[in-house]
Amino acid sequence: MIEEDVILETRNITKKFPGVIAVNGVNFKVYKGKVNALVGENGAGKSTLMKILAGVYTDFEGNLMLNGKEVRFKNTRDAQEKGIAMIYQELNLLPNLSVMENIFIGREFLDKFQMVDYKKMYEESVKILQKLDLDINPKRIVSELSVGQQQMVEVAKALSLNARVIIMDEPTSAISEHEIETLFKVINSLKKQGVAIVYISHKLDEVFEISDMITVMRDGKVVGSGPKEDFDYNKIVRMMVGRNIKDFFVKSQAEISEEFFKVENICLKSKDDPNKYIVNNVSFTLRKGEILGIFGLMGAGRSELLEAIFGVHPKLSSGRVFLEGKELEINSPEDAIKAGIGFVPEDRKQAGLILSMAVSQNITLTNLKNVEKLIFISEKKENDLVEYYINRLNIKTPSPQQIVENLSGGNQQKVVIAKWLAVKPKVLFMDEPTRGIDVNAKSEIYKLISELAKNGLGIIMVSSELPEILAMSDRIIVLSEGRKTGEFKVSEANEEILLKAAIPRSMKIRETNNTIKTS
Numbered sequence: 051m052i053e054e055d056v057i058l059e060t061r062n063i064t065k066k067f068p069g070v071i072a073v074n075g076v077n078f079k080v081y082k083g084k085v086n087a088l089v090g091e092n093g094a095g096k097s098t099l100m101k102i103l104a105g106v107y108t109d110f111e112g113n114l115m116l117n118g119k120e121v122r123f124k125n126t127r128d129a130q131e132k133g134i135a136m137i138y139q140e141l142n143l144l145p146n147l148s149v150m151e152n153i154f155i156g157r158e159f160l161d162k163f164q165m166v167d168y169k170k171m172y173e174e175s176v177k178i179l180q181k182l183d184l185d186i187n188p189k190r191i192v193s194e195l196s197v198g199q200q201q202m203v204e205v206a207k208a209l210s211l212n213a214r215v216i217i218m219d220e221p222t223s224a225i226s227e228h229e230i231e232t233l234f235k236v237i238n239s240l241k242k243q244g245v246a247i248v249y250i251s252h253k254l255d256e257v258f259e260i261s262d263m264i265t266v267m268r269d270g271k272v273v274g275s276g277p278k279e280d281f282d283y284n285k286i287v288r289m290m291v292g293r294n295i296k297d298f299f300v301k302s303q304a305e306i307s308e309e310f311f312k313v314e315n316i317c318l319k320s321k322d323d324p325n326k327y328i329v330n331n332v333s334f335t336l337r338k339g340e341i342l343g344i345f346g347l348m349g350a351g352r353s354e355l356l357e358a359i360f361g362v363h364p365k366l367s368s369g370r371v372f373l374e375g376k377e378l379e380i381n382s383p384e385d386a387i388k389a390g391i392g393f394v395p396e397d398r399k400q401a402g403l404i405l406s407m408a409v410s411q412n413i414t415l416t417n418l419k420n421v422e423k424l425i426f427i428s429e430k431k432e433n434d435l436v437e438y439y440i441n442r443l444n445i446k447t448p449s450p451q452q453i454v455e456n457l458s459g460g461n462q463q464k465v466v467i468a469k470w471l472a473v474k475p476k477v478l479f480m481d482e483p484t485r486g487i488d489v490n491a492k493s494e495i496y497k498l499i500s501e502l503a504k505n506g507l508g509i510i511m512v513s514s515e516l517p518e519i520l521a522m523s524d525r526i527i528v529l530s531e532g533r534k535t536g537e538f539k540v541s542e543a544n545e546e547i548l549l550k551a552a553i554p555r556s557m558k559i560r561e562t563n564n565t566i567k568t569s
Contacts, residue, residue, distance in 0.1 A: 056118075057082040057246050058103065058134070058215050063112035065098050072098040074270040075112070079263075080215060085237060085247045087261035087278075089254070091290055091488035093458055095270040096250050097139075100217050103248070104136035105129030127156070133214035137204045137221055139250075139486075143192050150175035150188035153207045178206045181239075183232045197397075198225035205233065216240065217248040222256060223486050227347055234260055252488055254283055266290060291490045301496065301522055304339040304503040311336040311477050311508055316369035318351070318358040318532075328354045329367075330532040336477065336508045341499065343523030343540075344512045347552050351532040352512045353396050356479045360386045360393050373476065387416065392470035394463075396481040396512070402466040405455035409447050410436040412454050412465050417472040439468035443498060460491025467498065478502065481512045496522060516545045528552050 058080040065073040073095045080086050080103075090096050101107045102114065105123030113120050116132060123129040126136075143152050150171045151158075159167040159174070175188035184202050192200060201221065208216050222230045237247055237260060251257055257264065258278065265275040266289040274281075274289045318329035329351045336342050346352045358367035361380040371378045378389045386393070395401035403412050413436050420431070436450045443464045447457055454465055463483065470478060483499065484492040499522060503509055513519045519526055526543050528536035528551040536551030 055081045055083070057116070059115040060099070060102070061113040061115065063099065063102060063110055063114065065095075065102060065107060065110045071270055073102070073110075076267075076270070076272050078265055078272060078275070080246045080248055081263060082214070082246045083241050083244045084262040085241065085249050085260050086263045086265065087249045087251065087257045088265050088267065089251065089257060089286060089290065090267035091490050094267040094290070094488075096267055097219060098270075099267070100136060100219060100248065100250065103129070103215070104134055104217055106136075130211055130213070133212075134217070135208040135211045135213035135215070136217040137201075137208050137219060139220040139223060141197075141200050141204060143200055143203060145193035146191065148189050148191055149179075149186055149195075149203055149206075152192055152203060153178065153188075153210050157210075174210070175206070178209050181209065182206055182236055198229050201225050202229055202233070205236065209236075213245065215246045215248065217250075219250045220252065220486065221249070222251065222253065230256075252486065254286060257286075258283070287489055290488070291493075301341075301500045302504055304341075304500070304506075304524075306340045306524060307338045307506070309335045309337050310374050312372040313359055314370040314372075316355060316358050316371075317367060318354050318363060319366045321363075321366060328532050329358055332369075332529070332532075332534045334527055334534070334537070336510060338506050338508055339503050340524045341503050341509045341511055341522055343519040343526040344510060344529065345514075345516070345519045345526055345548050345552060346529035347514075347554070349531075350529040350552065352529055353481050354532075355529065356393065356481055356510065356512065360391060360479065387473055387475075390474075390476035391479065392416075392473055392475035392477070393479040394466050394470055394481060394483055396485065398459075398462055398466045402469075403454050403462060405453070407454060408451045409440070409445065409454050409457070409465055410450035413439055413450075413468045413472060416469050420472075435472060439472060443468050443471075444494065458487075458491070460487040460494065463487055463491070463495065464498075467495075471502075475507070477508045477510065479510050479512075482514065483511060484513075484515075484518065516548060519548070520545070530554050 056079045060076055060078045063073055063076045064071065076099055078099065088096050098107065102110050105126040105128055108123060108125070114122065121132065144155065153175050154171050159170040161167040172188050179186055179188065182202055182205060184206070186195065186199060192203065195203065202225065205221065221233060225233070240247060249261060261278050263276070264278055264281050266273050266286055268290055312335045314333045316329055316332045317327055320326040320328050332355055334342065344352050344355070357363060359371055361382045364381045371380055373389055380386050380389065399405060410432060414432050433450065440447065440450065445464045445468065446461050454462060457465070484495050499509060511522065520540060520543060523540050526538050526540060526548065527534055528548055530552050531554050538547065
């Protein structure tokens with residue numbers, strides 16, 4: 051790689067917090083017109099380093115070079131004015147403002163009377179959104195958008211800055227397959243314009259697809275850096291956690307006994323269109339000690355299927371649910387919990403945790419009756435319960451009173467799981483249980499899932515990661531457009547078979563037509 055192409059560089063950067071060296075003597079180069087991937091576990095120092103580049107942290111040791119000259123940003127605005135923009139994993143939008151107001155906030159266009167020129171803001175927003183293939187009215191309020199659409203508005207905001215360096219922190223964690231495809235097209239277009247992209251992701255398949263350069267961090271230091279061709283999946287994993295990929299998927303053989311959970315003809319209507327079904331006549335069974343994997347592409351109805359069974363949408367859903375031979379009447383999540391069903395949701399921050407509350411409060415949230423004494427919470431009962439699950443799940447927290455928002459993603463996920471294990475469920479739904487956590491934390495979650503199954507718990511696991519589904523499941527069902535399109539023993543399945551079953555019929559028809567046209 052030509053040194054003249056280095057647009058941004060850190061030289062021996064060190065950033066200390068009380069009692070912690072978050073970044074330790076890091077040398078990192080960002081090349082213009084390239085995607086510079088940065089990978090590492092949670093806590094490796096990636097985000098801290100990026101916040102130094104983006105002007106969030108201004109107090110650090112070492113040198114920051116921009117186009118060969120040393121710089122010290124006063125703040126994020128200063129960094130933006132010098133051409134550096136950052137898209138944060140935690141969305142940084144104002145929900146009550148419109149899309150165009152968020153895109154140009156602090157940089158609004160003014161007319162000759164020094165009033166905000168909304169017409170020009172609208173026109174410029176339309177141009178940027180068209181580049182992203184995003185069909186959203188710029189006047190629409192951000193809170194009305196899906197999480198995926200909000201993520202794309204963050205991208206639009208960065209594009210509006212005409213930045214020379216764009217830092218993307220887990221940009222695909224909450225967007226659809228189509229939006230990911232569009233984002234990658236935008237990234238490739240930006241590369242051609244000479245823009246440098248710093249791309250942080252836990253999804254190594256994405257890293258290999260989109261990156262040109264890869265840098266690996268561990269414990270605040272760079273442990274490897276170079277062109278993508280110098281790396282493979284296993285090498286990156288070894289650098290990140292110090293062990294091989296074969297040690298990741300921890301699954302011991304559980305004794306799978308009798309069928310004890312069954313659902314028949316589960317349907318879920320769309321709240322926007324009562325004639326449309328998001329889940330359409332899905333039936334399956336589950337045995338004790340079995341891990342049933344549910345796979346499908348984005349929009350296949352995977353999460354919605356679990357929600358329908360769990361009583362989240364009682365007025366829109368129908369079907370029958372049986373547990374241990376008895377038909378259940380589930381009209382609310384409370385009914386499902388009482389019946390012995392737990393649900394680890396896809397979005398732990400929005401649906402799984404109360405971030406401003408302590409670890410102990412989150413763990414006991416679903417189990418208050420068991421920690422009560424008369425009408426009050428028994429401190430001893432609560433402490434005993436919480437300490438048990440902190441130890442059992444190896445939750446790394448300074449104390450049970452630590453605010454859960456301050457934990458790493460992997461430890462937050464363990465708190466969510468602990469919360470549901472505390473109700474002693476017979477069946478546990480786990481929707482994307484390893485989303486947004488690092489590879490080491492994933493391995494710990496896999497080990498836990500395996501142990502739970504070995505102890506006789508029936509587990510239904512939704513995952514969009516094929517290696518995860520194939521490694522952890524005993525049996526797999528596939529959904530497409532709300533319907534069950536395949537069921538396989540794991541010994542019969544591979545990635546090709548599962549993807550073939552997951553492709554929507556409309557897509558299959560297009561593929562067939564294209565084949566006919568080109569043959």
